[in-house]
Amino acid sequence: MxxxxxxxxxxxxxxxxxxxxxxxxxxxxxxxxxxxxxxxxxxxxxxxxxxxxxxxxxxxxxxxxxxxxxxxxxxxxxxxxxxxxxxxxxxxxxxxxxxxxxxWNKCGKHPNYDEDFFCLNCQKYVCSMCGMLEHEKDAHTIIEAGEHETEQKNHVEKLASKVDAKIRNVDKYSTFVGDQRKRVHNIQDQLNGEIDATFVELVEKLKQRRTVLKKEVGYNLGKLKTSLGDVEKLIRIQIDEIKKVLYLVKDGLNFSLQTEALTAHKAMCQQLEELLNQIKPDEELPKRTAEEGERIGFRSQGSVGLQLGQLRQNNSKSWVLRTEAPLPDGKNMTGMVISPTNEMAVGCGEGGIVIYSSEGIIQDTVLKAVKVSALHFMPDGGYVIRDTDNRISLYTEICEKLDVTFETIEGEYGGLTVGKGGIICIGNSVSKSIQVFKPEGGKAIREITCKGFVPWQIVAMTSSQAILITNVLDNDVHVINNVSGAIIQRFSKDDYIPYPAVCQDDSFIIAWVKHYLGLLSIDQYTKELKYIKNILTDFKIANSRDGCLQAFETGDIAFCTNDRFYIFHETWQ
CATH class of the missing domain: 3.30.40.10 (Zinc/RING finger domain, C3HC4 (zinc finger))
Structure with a gap:
Protein backbone atom coordinates (compact mmCIF):
# COMPACT_ATOMS: atom_id res chain seq x y z
CA MET A 1 0.00 0.00 0.00
CA TRP A 104 0.88 30.19 3.22
CA ASN A 105 -0.25 33.77 2.46
CA LYS A 106 -1.06 34.93 -1.06
CA CYS A 107 1.60 37.05 -2.77
CA GLY A 108 0.78 40.78 -2.95
CA LYS A 109 2.42 41.13 -6.38
CA HIS A 110 1.13 37.85 -7.82
CA PRO A 111 -2.27 37.15 -6.18
CA ASN A 112 -2.61 33.79 -7.92
CA TYR A 113 0.54 32.46 -6.21
CA ASP A 114 1.13 31.40 -2.59
CA GLU A 115 4.18 32.61 -0.71
CA ASP A 116 5.35 29.01 -0.40
CA PHE A 117 9.09 29.71 -0.77
CA PHE A 118 11.57 31.35 1.63
CA CYS A 119 14.48 33.65 0.76
CA LEU A 120 17.43 33.01 3.11
CA ASN A 121 19.05 36.34 2.18
CA CYS A 122 15.97 38.50 2.78
CA GLN A 123 14.61 36.27 5.57
CA LYS A 124 11.06 36.39 4.26
CA TYR A 125 8.49 34.26 2.46
CA VAL A 126 8.03 34.80 -1.29
CA CYS A 127 6.04 33.23 -4.12
CA SER A 128 7.64 31.23 -6.92
CA MET A 129 7.35 34.14 -9.40
CA CYS A 130 8.99 36.66 -7.02
CA GLY A 131 11.72 34.16 -6.31
CA MET A 132 12.43 33.59 -10.00
CA LEU A 133 11.96 37.18 -11.29
CA GLU A 134 13.43 39.22 -8.42
CA HIS A 135 15.46 37.21 -5.91
CA GLU A 136 17.13 34.66 -8.19
CA LYS A 137 18.68 37.34 -10.42
CA ASP A 138 20.42 38.74 -7.31
CA ALA A 139 21.85 35.26 -6.60
CA HIS A 140 19.66 34.86 -3.51
CA THR A 141 19.19 31.40 -2.02
CA ILE A 142 15.54 30.31 -2.29
CA ILE A 143 14.21 27.21 -0.57
CA GLU A 144 10.73 25.75 -0.22
CA ALA A 145 8.76 27.09 2.74
CA GLY A 146 8.23 23.56 3.98
CA GLU A 147 11.99 23.00 4.05
CA HIS A 148 12.45 26.22 6.05
CA GLU A 149 9.76 25.11 8.47
CA THR A 150 11.50 21.75 8.84
CA GLU A 151 14.80 23.51 9.63
CA GLN A 152 13.07 25.56 12.32
CA LYS A 153 11.54 22.40 13.79
CA ASN A 154 14.92 20.66 13.76
CA HIS A 155 16.50 23.63 15.56
CA VAL A 156 13.85 23.52 18.26
CA GLU A 157 14.23 19.74 18.58
CA LYS A 158 18.00 20.11 19.10
CA LEU A 159 17.35 22.86 21.64
CA ALA A 160 14.79 20.66 23.37
CA SER A 161 17.36 17.84 23.48
CA LYS A 162 19.85 20.16 25.18
CA VAL A 163 17.14 21.17 27.65
CA ASP A 164 16.35 17.52 28.41
CA ALA A 165 20.05 16.77 28.97
CA LYS A 166 20.42 19.80 31.27
CA ILE A 167 17.27 18.87 33.21
CA ARG A 168 18.55 15.31 33.66
CA ASN A 169 21.86 16.61 35.01
CA VAL A 170 20.17 19.12 37.31
CA ASP A 171 17.73 16.45 38.49
CA LYS A 172 20.72 14.30 39.43
CA TYR A 173 22.20 17.28 41.27
CA SER A 174 18.87 17.85 43.02
CA THR A 175 18.84 14.21 44.11
CA PHE A 176 22.42 14.59 45.33
CA VAL A 177 21.46 17.68 47.38
CA GLY A 178 18.49 15.80 48.81
CA ASP A 179 20.75 12.91 49.79
CA GLN A 180 23.07 15.32 51.58
CA ARG A 181 20.09 16.84 53.40
CA LYS A 182 19.00 13.32 54.42
CA ARG A 183 22.58 12.69 55.49
CA VAL A 184 22.37 15.67 57.86
CA HIS A 185 18.98 14.44 59.04
CA ASN A 186 20.42 10.99 59.73
CA ILE A 187 23.19 12.58 61.76
CA GLN A 188 20.56 14.39 63.80
CA ASP A 189 18.68 11.13 64.37
CA GLN A 190 21.89 9.36 65.38
CA LEU A 191 22.77 12.08 67.86
CA ASN A 192 19.26 12.05 69.29
CA GLY A 193 19.53 8.28 69.71
CA GLU A 194 22.78 8.58 71.63
CA ILE A 195 21.26 11.24 73.83
CA ASP A 196 18.18 9.08 74.51
CA ALA A 197 20.27 6.00 75.34
CA THR A 198 22.19 7.90 77.99
CA PHE A 199 19.12 9.68 79.29
CA VAL A 200 17.30 6.42 80.06
CA GLU A 201 20.06 5.52 82.51
CA LEU A 202 19.86 8.83 84.40
CA VAL A 203 16.16 8.89 85.39
CA GLU A 204 13.54 11.61 85.13
CA LYS A 205 15.72 14.43 86.47
CA LEU A 206 17.55 14.57 83.15
CA LYS A 207 14.47 15.30 80.98
CA GLN A 208 14.93 19.02 81.09
CA ARG A 209 18.60 18.70 80.11
CA ARG A 210 17.67 16.33 77.27
CA THR A 211 15.24 18.92 75.90
CA VAL A 212 17.91 21.59 75.99
CA LEU A 213 20.40 19.38 74.12
CA LYS A 214 17.87 18.39 71.44
CA LYS A 215 17.00 22.00 70.82
CA GLU A 216 20.69 22.76 70.42
CA VAL A 217 21.07 19.90 67.93
CA GLY A 218 17.92 20.97 66.10
CA TYR A 219 19.10 24.56 65.93
CA ASN A 220 22.59 23.74 64.66
CA LEU A 221 21.61 21.06 62.17
CA GLY A 222 18.27 22.65 61.33
CA LYS A 223 20.10 25.62 59.83
CA LEU A 224 22.07 23.24 57.62
CA LYS A 225 18.94 21.36 56.51
CA THR A 226 17.18 24.65 55.76
CA SER A 227 20.19 25.77 53.73
CA LEU A 228 20.17 22.58 51.64
CA GLY A 229 16.39 22.79 51.29
CA ASP A 230 16.71 26.32 49.90
CA VAL A 231 19.17 25.00 47.32
CA GLU A 232 16.65 22.35 46.29
CA LYS A 233 13.87 24.93 45.94
CA LEU A 234 16.07 27.16 43.78
CA ILE A 235 16.87 24.23 41.51
CA ARG A 236 13.17 23.40 41.04
CA ILE A 237 12.36 27.06 40.28
CA GLN A 238 15.09 27.15 37.62
CA ILE A 239 13.83 23.91 36.05
CA ASP A 240 10.22 25.19 36.03
CA GLU A 241 11.32 28.41 34.31
CA ILE A 242 13.19 26.44 31.64
CA LYS A 243 10.16 24.22 31.05
CA LYS A 244 7.88 27.25 30.65
CA VAL A 245 10.12 28.88 28.05
CA LEU A 246 10.56 25.53 26.25
CA TYR A 247 6.75 25.19 26.07
CA LEU A 248 6.49 28.64 24.47
CA VAL A 249 9.24 27.76 21.98
CA LYS A 250 7.55 24.50 20.99
CA ASP A 251 4.10 26.09 20.91
CA GLY A 252 5.41 28.75 18.53
CA LEU A 253 5.84 26.09 15.85
CA ASN A 254 2.08 25.59 15.73
CA PHE A 255 1.64 28.99 14.07
CA SER A 256 2.86 30.50 10.82
CA LEU A 257 6.23 32.15 11.57
CA GLN A 258 5.93 35.33 9.51
CA THR A 259 8.43 38.17 9.91
CA GLU A 260 7.40 39.47 13.36
CA ALA A 261 6.51 36.05 14.75
CA LEU A 262 9.80 34.65 13.45
CA THR A 263 11.75 37.38 15.28
CA ALA A 264 9.86 36.75 18.52
CA HIS A 265 10.38 32.99 18.21
CA LYS A 266 14.14 33.41 17.74
CA ALA A 267 14.23 35.70 20.81
CA MET A 268 12.53 32.99 22.90
CA CYS A 269 15.05 30.42 21.65
CA GLN A 270 17.88 32.77 22.68
CA GLN A 271 16.28 33.26 26.11
CA LEU A 272 16.14 29.48 26.54
CA GLU A 273 19.86 29.19 25.64
CA GLU A 274 20.69 31.86 28.25
CA LEU A 275 18.68 30.07 30.95
CA LEU A 276 20.54 26.83 30.24
CA ASN A 277 23.89 28.58 30.57
CA GLN A 278 22.87 30.19 33.89
CA ILE A 279 22.43 26.84 35.66
CA LYS A 280 25.84 25.86 37.02
CA PRO A 281 25.36 23.73 40.15
CA ASP A 282 28.00 24.10 42.87
CA GLU A 283 28.90 20.45 43.52
CA GLU A 284 30.97 21.33 46.58
CA LEU A 285 28.34 23.38 48.48
CA PRO A 286 26.08 20.46 49.58
CA LYS A 287 29.09 18.39 50.56
CA ARG A 288 30.62 21.22 52.65
CA THR A 289 27.26 21.85 54.35
CA ALA A 290 26.83 18.15 55.23
CA GLU A 291 30.42 17.91 56.47
CA GLU A 292 29.75 20.88 58.75
CA GLY A 293 26.96 18.79 60.30
CA GLU A 294 29.22 15.76 60.64
CA ARG A 295 31.66 17.77 62.70
CA ILE A 296 29.03 18.15 65.45
CA GLY A 297 29.25 15.22 67.87
CA PHE A 298 27.86 14.20 71.25
CA ARG A 299 29.89 13.23 74.32
CA SER A 300 28.21 11.59 77.28
CA GLN A 301 29.09 12.80 80.80
CA GLY A 302 27.42 9.89 82.57
CA SER A 303 25.84 10.90 85.83
CA VAL A 304 28.35 13.65 86.62
CA GLY A 305 26.32 16.68 87.57
CA LEU A 306 23.32 15.08 85.84
CA GLN A 307 24.24 17.04 82.70
CA LEU A 308 23.69 13.99 80.41
CA GLY A 309 26.37 15.15 77.94
CA GLN A 310 27.34 17.94 75.57
CA LEU A 311 27.79 18.64 71.87
CA ARG A 312 31.34 19.04 70.52
CA GLN A 313 33.21 19.64 67.27
CA ASN A 314 35.09 16.69 65.70
CA ASN A 315 38.49 17.75 64.34
CA SER A 316 40.14 14.70 62.71
CA LYS A 317 39.32 12.91 59.44
CA SER A 318 40.21 9.54 57.99
CA TRP A 319 39.54 7.61 54.78
CA VAL A 320 37.12 4.68 54.83
CA LEU A 321 35.72 2.27 52.22
CA ARG A 322 32.33 3.51 51.08
CA THR A 323 31.47 1.11 48.23
CA GLU A 324 32.77 -2.23 46.96
CA ALA A 325 30.96 -3.97 44.13
CA PRO A 326 31.76 -6.43 41.33
CA LEU A 327 31.55 -5.28 37.71
CA PRO A 328 28.58 -6.65 35.73
CA ASP A 329 28.92 -10.30 34.70
CA GLY A 330 31.25 -10.82 31.75
CA LYS A 331 32.75 -7.31 31.98
CA ASN A 332 36.43 -6.51 32.47
CA MET A 333 37.70 -2.97 33.07
CA THR A 334 40.07 -1.53 30.43
CA GLY A 335 39.84 2.13 31.44
CA MET A 336 38.03 4.54 33.77
CA VAL A 337 37.39 8.30 33.70
CA ILE A 338 35.28 10.86 35.62
CA SER A 339 32.43 12.43 33.59
CA PRO A 340 31.49 16.15 33.54
CA THR A 341 28.41 15.22 35.62
CA ASN A 342 30.51 13.61 38.39
CA GLU A 343 29.76 10.04 37.32
CA MET A 344 32.40 7.36 36.80
CA ALA A 345 32.59 5.80 33.33
CA VAL A 346 34.23 2.35 33.24
CA GLY A 347 35.19 1.09 29.77
CA CYS A 348 35.04 -2.66 29.08
CA GLY A 349 37.04 -4.65 26.53
CA GLU A 350 34.08 -6.94 25.85
CA GLY A 351 32.00 -3.91 24.83
CA GLY A 352 30.26 -0.99 26.52
CA ILE A 353 30.84 1.74 29.12
CA VAL A 354 29.31 1.19 32.59
CA ILE A 355 28.23 4.44 34.27
CA TYR A 356 28.44 4.57 38.11
CA SER A 357 27.00 7.28 40.38
CA SER A 358 29.13 8.88 43.09
CA GLU A 359 27.45 6.39 45.47
CA GLY A 360 28.73 3.44 43.41
CA ILE A 361 25.34 2.56 41.89
CA ILE A 362 25.19 1.55 38.21
CA GLN A 363 23.17 4.17 36.31
CA ASP A 364 23.45 2.92 32.73
CA THR A 365 25.57 1.03 30.19
CA VAL A 366 26.21 2.90 26.93
CA LEU A 367 27.94 2.15 23.60
CA LYS A 368 27.49 -1.58 24.26
CA ALA A 369 28.85 -2.57 20.84
CA VAL A 370 32.13 -0.63 21.24
CA LYS A 371 35.03 -2.72 22.58
CA VAL A 372 36.88 -0.16 24.69
CA SER A 373 40.64 -0.17 25.19
CA ALA A 374 40.92 3.35 26.68
CA LEU A 375 38.56 6.32 27.05
CA HIS A 376 38.25 9.95 28.15
CA PHE A 377 35.78 12.84 27.98
CA MET A 378 36.11 15.85 25.65
CA PRO A 379 35.50 19.40 27.00
CA ASP A 380 31.98 19.40 25.43
CA GLY A 381 30.99 16.28 27.39
CA GLY A 382 31.42 13.83 24.49
CA TYR A 383 33.47 10.64 24.54
CA VAL A 384 36.83 9.92 22.91
CA ILE A 385 37.42 6.16 22.74
CA ARG A 386 40.31 3.97 21.67
CA ASP A 387 38.88 0.56 20.76
CA THR A 388 40.59 -2.83 20.79
CA ASP A 389 41.43 -2.44 17.07
CA ASN A 390 43.38 0.80 17.82
CA ARG A 391 40.72 3.03 16.22
CA ILE A 392 40.15 6.44 17.82
CA SER A 393 36.52 7.61 17.66
CA LEU A 394 34.58 10.61 18.96
CA TYR A 395 30.98 10.39 20.24
CA THR A 396 28.59 13.10 21.42
CA GLU A 397 27.32 13.17 25.00
CA ILE A 398 24.21 11.30 23.74
CA CYS A 399 26.47 8.63 22.16
CA GLU A 400 26.16 9.65 18.49
CA LYS A 401 29.34 8.85 16.56
CA LEU A 402 31.06 11.81 14.86
CA ASP A 403 32.61 11.63 11.38
CA VAL A 404 36.21 12.22 12.50
CA THR A 405 39.22 10.06 11.62
CA PHE A 406 42.60 9.91 13.38
CA GLU A 407 45.68 8.56 11.59
CA THR A 408 47.15 6.35 14.34
CA ILE A 409 50.08 3.95 14.08
CA GLU A 410 48.95 0.50 12.96
CA GLY A 411 49.30 -2.38 15.42
CA GLU A 412 49.65 -0.14 18.49
CA TYR A 413 47.98 -0.26 21.90
CA GLY A 414 48.06 1.87 25.05
CA GLY A 415 46.22 4.66 26.86
CA LEU A 416 44.86 8.07 25.96
CA THR A 417 44.12 11.37 27.69
CA VAL A 418 42.66 14.78 26.85
CA GLY A 419 44.51 17.96 27.73
CA LYS A 420 44.00 21.72 27.36
CA GLY A 421 41.72 22.79 24.51
CA GLY A 422 40.63 19.21 23.82
CA ILE A 423 44.10 18.11 22.65
CA ILE A 424 44.11 14.29 22.47
CA CYS A 425 47.26 12.35 23.44
CA ILE A 426 47.59 8.69 22.37
CA GLY A 427 50.16 6.39 24.01
CA ASN A 428 51.86 3.79 21.80
CA SER A 429 53.56 0.99 23.75
CA VAL A 430 55.08 -0.78 20.74
CA SER A 431 56.83 2.21 19.13
CA LYS A 432 57.40 3.85 22.56
CA SER A 433 55.85 7.13 21.49
CA ILE A 434 52.95 9.50 22.17
CA GLN A 435 50.94 10.99 19.30
CA VAL A 436 49.23 14.36 19.85
CA PHE A 437 46.06 15.17 17.84
CA LYS A 438 43.70 18.10 17.51
CA PRO A 439 39.99 17.29 18.08
CA GLU A 440 39.41 17.71 14.33
CA GLY A 441 41.37 14.48 13.72
CA GLY A 442 43.62 13.78 10.74
CA LYS A 443 47.36 13.43 11.17
CA ALA A 444 49.12 13.91 14.53
CA ILE A 445 50.32 17.49 15.06
CA ARG A 446 53.38 16.08 16.80
CA GLU A 447 54.88 12.82 18.03
CA ILE A 448 56.81 12.52 21.30
CA THR A 449 59.49 9.86 21.58
CA CYS A 450 59.54 8.12 24.97
CA LYS A 451 63.22 7.74 25.84
CA GLY A 452 63.93 4.98 28.32
CA PHE A 453 60.33 4.10 29.18
CA VAL A 454 57.25 2.41 27.69
CA PRO A 455 53.97 4.39 28.03
CA TRP A 456 50.81 2.69 29.26
CA GLN A 457 48.27 4.73 31.22
CA ILE A 458 48.62 8.48 30.52
CA VAL A 459 46.97 11.41 32.33
CA ALA A 460 47.13 15.11 31.34
CA MET A 461 47.46 17.88 33.94
CA THR A 462 45.14 20.61 32.66
CA SER A 463 46.92 23.51 34.43
CA SER A 464 50.26 22.82 32.76
CA GLN A 465 51.89 21.04 29.82
CA ALA A 466 52.74 18.02 31.94
CA ILE A 467 51.60 14.43 31.36
CA LEU A 468 51.70 11.64 33.96
CA ILE A 469 52.70 8.32 32.35
CA THR A 470 52.76 4.81 33.79
CA ASN A 471 55.95 3.14 32.58
CA VAL A 472 55.33 -0.62 32.23
CA LEU A 473 59.05 -1.24 31.79
CA ASP A 474 60.07 -0.27 35.36
CA ASN A 475 56.62 0.10 37.03
CA ASP A 476 57.08 3.79 37.82
CA VAL A 477 55.41 7.11 36.90
CA HIS A 478 57.15 9.58 34.59
CA VAL A 479 56.09 13.23 34.42
CA ILE A 480 57.01 14.63 30.99
CA ASN A 481 56.48 17.84 28.99
CA ASN A 482 53.76 17.21 26.37
CA VAL A 483 55.60 19.31 23.78
CA SER A 484 59.28 18.46 24.10
CA GLY A 485 58.90 15.06 25.77
CA ALA A 486 61.50 16.02 28.38
CA ILE A 487 61.24 14.05 31.65
CA ILE A 488 60.39 16.43 34.52
CA GLN A 489 60.22 13.97 37.42
CA ARG A 490 59.88 10.28 38.25
CA PHE A 491 57.98 8.51 41.07
CA SER A 492 58.44 4.87 42.12
CA LYS A 493 58.01 2.39 44.99
CA ASP A 494 59.68 -1.00 45.14
CA ASP A 495 57.36 -3.95 44.37
CA TYR A 496 54.36 -1.65 43.71
CA ILE A 497 52.61 -0.98 40.37
CA PRO A 498 51.46 2.68 40.05
CA TYR A 499 48.19 4.12 38.67
CA PRO A 500 48.05 7.97 38.54
CA ALA A 501 45.02 10.31 38.41
CA VAL A 502 44.51 14.08 38.44
CA CYS A 503 42.15 15.73 40.98
CA GLN A 504 39.84 18.72 40.39
CA ASP A 505 42.35 21.20 41.86
CA ASP A 506 45.03 19.72 39.55
CA SER A 507 46.85 18.07 42.39
CA PHE A 508 47.31 14.39 41.64
CA ILE A 509 47.15 11.04 43.37
CA ILE A 510 48.95 7.75 42.70
CA ALA A 511 47.60 4.34 43.66
CA TRP A 512 50.43 1.91 44.53
CA VAL A 513 49.24 -1.70 44.22
CA LYS A 514 50.64 -5.12 45.02
CA HIS A 515 48.25 -7.18 42.90
CA TYR A 516 49.49 -10.59 44.01
CA LEU A 517 48.87 -9.66 47.66
CA GLY A 518 45.77 -7.51 47.07
CA LEU A 519 47.21 -4.41 48.80
CA LEU A 520 46.33 -0.81 47.83
CA SER A 521 48.05 2.40 48.98
CA ILE A 522 47.30 5.93 47.75
CA ASP A 523 49.48 9.06 48.02
CA GLN A 524 48.62 12.67 47.11
CA TYR A 525 50.94 15.24 45.46
CA THR A 526 50.68 18.93 44.58
CA LYS A 527 50.51 20.18 40.99
CA GLU A 528 54.11 21.30 41.62
CA LEU A 529 54.92 17.57 42.05
CA LYS A 530 55.52 17.79 45.84
CA TYR A 531 54.37 15.04 48.20
CA ILE A 532 51.36 16.07 50.35
CA LYS A 533 50.17 13.07 52.35
CA ASN A 534 49.33 9.40 52.43
CA ILE A 535 45.62 8.64 51.99
CA LEU A 536 45.58 4.83 52.28
CA THR A 537 48.22 2.34 53.36
CA ASP A 538 48.06 -1.33 52.29
CA PHE A 539 44.27 -1.44 52.21
CA LYS A 540 43.19 -5.03 51.50
CA ILE A 541 41.45 -5.53 48.14
CA ALA A 542 40.68 -8.62 46.05
CA ASN A 543 43.63 -10.02 44.12
CA SER A 544 43.64 -8.61 40.58
CA ARG A 545 45.81 -8.10 37.50
CA ASP A 546 45.03 -4.50 36.51
CA GLY A 547 43.81 -1.19 37.93
CA CYS A 548 42.66 2.37 37.27
CA LEU A 549 42.36 5.36 39.63
CA GLN A 550 40.09 8.44 39.46
CA ALA A 551 38.85 11.20 41.78
CA PHE A 552 35.23 12.41 41.98
CA GLU A 553 34.52 16.15 41.96
CA THR A 554 33.25 15.73 45.54
CA GLY A 555 36.69 14.49 46.65
CA ASP A 556 35.85 10.79 46.96
CA ILE A 557 38.30 8.42 45.25
CA ALA A 558 37.41 5.52 42.94
CA PHE A 559 39.70 2.58 42.19
CA CYS A 560 38.73 -0.14 39.74
CA THR A 561 40.48 -3.46 39.19
CA ASN A 562 39.76 -5.66 36.20
CA ASP A 563 36.56 -6.94 37.86
CA ARG A 564 35.79 -4.89 41.03
CA PHE A 565 34.84 -1.26 41.74
CA TYR A 566 35.79 0.59 44.97
CA ILE A 567 34.94 4.07 46.35
CA PHE A 568 36.80 5.60 49.32
CA HIS A 569 35.38 8.47 51.37
CA GLU A 570 36.99 10.85 53.87
CA THR A 571 34.95 11.29 57.07
CA TRP A 572 35.24 12.98 60.47
CA GLN A 573 36.27 10.92 63.49
Missing part, protein backbone atom coordinates in the same frame (compact mmCIF):
# COMPACT_ATOMS: atom_id res chain seq x y z
CA UNK A 2 2.89 2.37 0.82
CA UNK A 3 4.56 1.54 -2.53
CA UNK A 4 1.35 2.39 -4.41
CA UNK A 5 1.09 5.71 -2.56
CA UNK A 6 4.67 6.58 -3.49
CA UNK A 7 4.06 5.70 -7.15
CA UNK A 8 0.96 7.93 -7.26
CA UNK A 9 2.88 10.76 -5.60
CA UNK A 10 5.77 10.45 -8.09
CA UNK A 11 3.30 10.28 -11.03
CA UNK A 12 1.53 13.42 -9.77
CA UNK A 13 4.86 15.24 -9.28
CA UNK A 14 5.89 14.60 -12.91
CA UNK A 15 2.71 16.31 -14.09
CA UNK A 16 3.51 19.54 -12.21
CA UNK A 17 4.90 22.62 -13.93
CA UNK A 18 8.37 23.40 -12.46
CA UNK A 19 7.43 27.11 -12.33
CA UNK A 20 3.99 27.24 -10.72
CA UNK A 21 4.16 23.75 -9.12
CA UNK A 22 0.58 23.04 -10.28
CA UNK A 23 -0.72 20.55 -12.82
CA UNK A 24 0.24 21.61 -16.37
CA UNK A 25 -2.17 23.98 -18.11
CA UNK A 26 -1.77 24.03 -21.92
CA UNK A 27 1.67 22.37 -21.71
CA UNK A 28 4.21 23.64 -24.28
CA UNK A 29 7.54 22.11 -25.33
CA UNK A 30 10.73 24.20 -25.55
CA UNK A 31 13.59 23.48 -27.95
CA UNK A 32 15.41 21.68 -25.10
CA UNK A 33 12.32 19.37 -24.69
CA UNK A 34 11.46 20.74 -21.21
CA UNK A 35 7.73 21.39 -20.69
CA UNK A 36 5.98 24.35 -18.97
CA UNK A 37 2.53 25.90 -18.75
CA UNK A 38 1.70 28.28 -21.61
CA UNK A 39 0.77 31.00 -19.08
CA UNK A 40 4.05 30.61 -17.16
CA UNK A 41 6.05 30.91 -20.40
CA UNK A 42 4.11 34.04 -21.39
CA UNK A 43 5.00 35.61 -18.02
CA UNK A 44 8.69 34.78 -18.51
CA UNK A 45 8.66 36.11 -22.08
CA UNK A 46 6.95 39.32 -21.00
CA UNK A 47 9.39 39.99 -18.13
CA UNK A 48 12.64 39.18 -19.95
CA UNK A 49 11.96 39.81 -23.65
CA UNK A 50 13.30 36.38 -24.53
CA UNK A 51 12.54 32.82 -23.51
CA UNK A 52 15.25 31.05 -21.50
CA UNK A 53 14.46 27.57 -20.12
CA UNK A 54 14.22 27.90 -16.28
CA UNK A 55 15.65 24.38 -15.97
CA UNK A 56 18.65 24.29 -18.34
CA UNK A 57 18.90 28.00 -19.49
CA UNK A 58 18.78 27.09 -23.21
CA UNK A 59 17.08 29.83 -25.28
CA UNK A 60 14.02 28.96 -27.37
CA UNK A 61 12.90 30.97 -30.40
CA UNK A 62 9.23 32.04 -30.05
CA UNK A 63 7.37 32.44 -33.41
CA UNK A 64 5.95 35.97 -33.55
CA UNK A 65 6.61 36.37 -29.85
CA UNK A 66 3.51 34.26 -29.15
CA UNK A 67 4.04 31.41 -26.67
CA UNK A 68 0.79 29.88 -27.86
CA UNK A 69 2.46 29.01 -31.16
CA UNK A 70 5.02 26.77 -29.46
CA UNK A 71 4.59 23.01 -29.92
CA UNK A 72 2.05 21.52 -27.47
CA UNK A 73 2.96 18.47 -25.38
CA UNK A 74 -0.04 16.34 -26.26
CA UNK A 75 1.04 13.38 -24.13
CA UNK A 76 1.36 15.45 -20.94
CA UNK A 77 -1.91 17.23 -21.66
CA UNK A 78 -3.72 13.88 -22.01
CA UNK A 79 -2.25 12.57 -18.77
CA UNK A 80 -3.29 15.72 -16.91
CA UNK A 81 -6.83 15.43 -18.27
CA UNK A 82 -6.96 11.79 -17.11
CA UNK A 83 -5.79 12.74 -13.62
CA UNK A 84 -8.31 15.58 -13.35
CA UNK A 85 -11.26 13.50 -14.57
CA UNK A 86 -10.56 10.19 -12.87
CA UNK A 87 -9.12 11.56 -9.56
CA UNK A 88 -6.21 9.11 -9.35
CA UNK A 89 -3.89 11.45 -7.48
CA UNK A 90 -2.72 10.10 -4.13
CA UNK A 91 -5.14 11.07 -1.34
CA UNK A 92 -2.39 11.67 1.19
CA UNK A 93 -0.58 13.96 -1.28
CA UNK A 94 -3.77 15.96 -1.90
CA UNK A 95 -4.34 16.43 1.80
CA UNK A 96 -0.77 17.58 2.30
CA UNK A 97 -1.00 20.04 -0.60
CA UNK A 98 -4.34 21.37 0.65
CA UNK A 99 -2.83 21.83 4.11
CA UNK A 100 0.15 23.70 2.68
CA UNK A 101 -2.00 25.82 0.35
CA UNK A 102 -4.02 26.98 3.28
CA UNK A 103 -0.94 27.64 5.36
Missing amino acids: MATSLKHEAFHKNLECPICLSLFKEPKNLTCSHTFCKGCLETLLESRGKLMCPTCREETSVPGGDAGRLQSNITVRSLVEDVETQGKVCTNSNQENESLQGK
